[in-house]
């Protein structure tokens with residue numbers, strides 16, 4: 001974990017600041033029960049009207065092939081370099097210990113849709129932080145192909161549902177250095193009279 005801006009920080013602040021999106025994972029498996037426990041922590045996210053607008057698909061072991069195949073099927077059927085790129089990526093996905101797909105209902109009412117999306121996003125960040133505290137890393141990915149009907153059908157996403165995230169999860173092989181963030185003072189307007 002990176003140590004930027006860590007001095008004088010409490011444990012929660014340190015956890016928030018040090019979490020990084022992980023792309024390189026060890027092969028070590030992550031216990032499914034532990035992930036369920038973490039999801040049960042994450043569900044304490046703020047959620048207006050307590051709609052609990054989430055469901056999940058957790059891919060582990062041989063089950064990952066459903067996810068990987070749905071990805072492959074959603075890609076253009078071509079030969080050569082593009083096909084090689086798809087296969088390389090598919091193998092990268094196979095090698096990652098866990099995939100979690102986070103799905104929300106798309107409420108036709110704009111306000112409820114926004115509230116639900118906000119709740120799911122806070123759920124995901126809760127999950128990332130709670131996992132990070134235990135040394136489990138992940139990356140939230142929003143690839144183009146999660147909107148593809150072939151991918152959606154391949155993993156059983158229904159009409160009226162949205163894939164909010166695919167999370168790739170495991171123990172970090174490499175923790176990237178943090179990239180700088182803008183000082184909030186530059187973005188803050190204080191109105192005090």
Ligand SMILES: Cc1cc2nc3c(=O)[nH]c(=O)nc-3n(C[C@H](O)[C@H](O)[C@H](O)COP(=O)(O)O)c2cc1C
Pocket residue numbers: 019020021022139140141142143
């Ligand atoms: C909604 C959302 C979608 C993201 N999609 C991707 C993605 O498709 N590919 C990717 O490499 N990272 C993705 N990320 C991760 C960000 O790139 C990452 O959070 C950012 O680079 C900052 O790095 P950090 O999380 O280590 O601080 C996504 C993050 C969010 C919140």
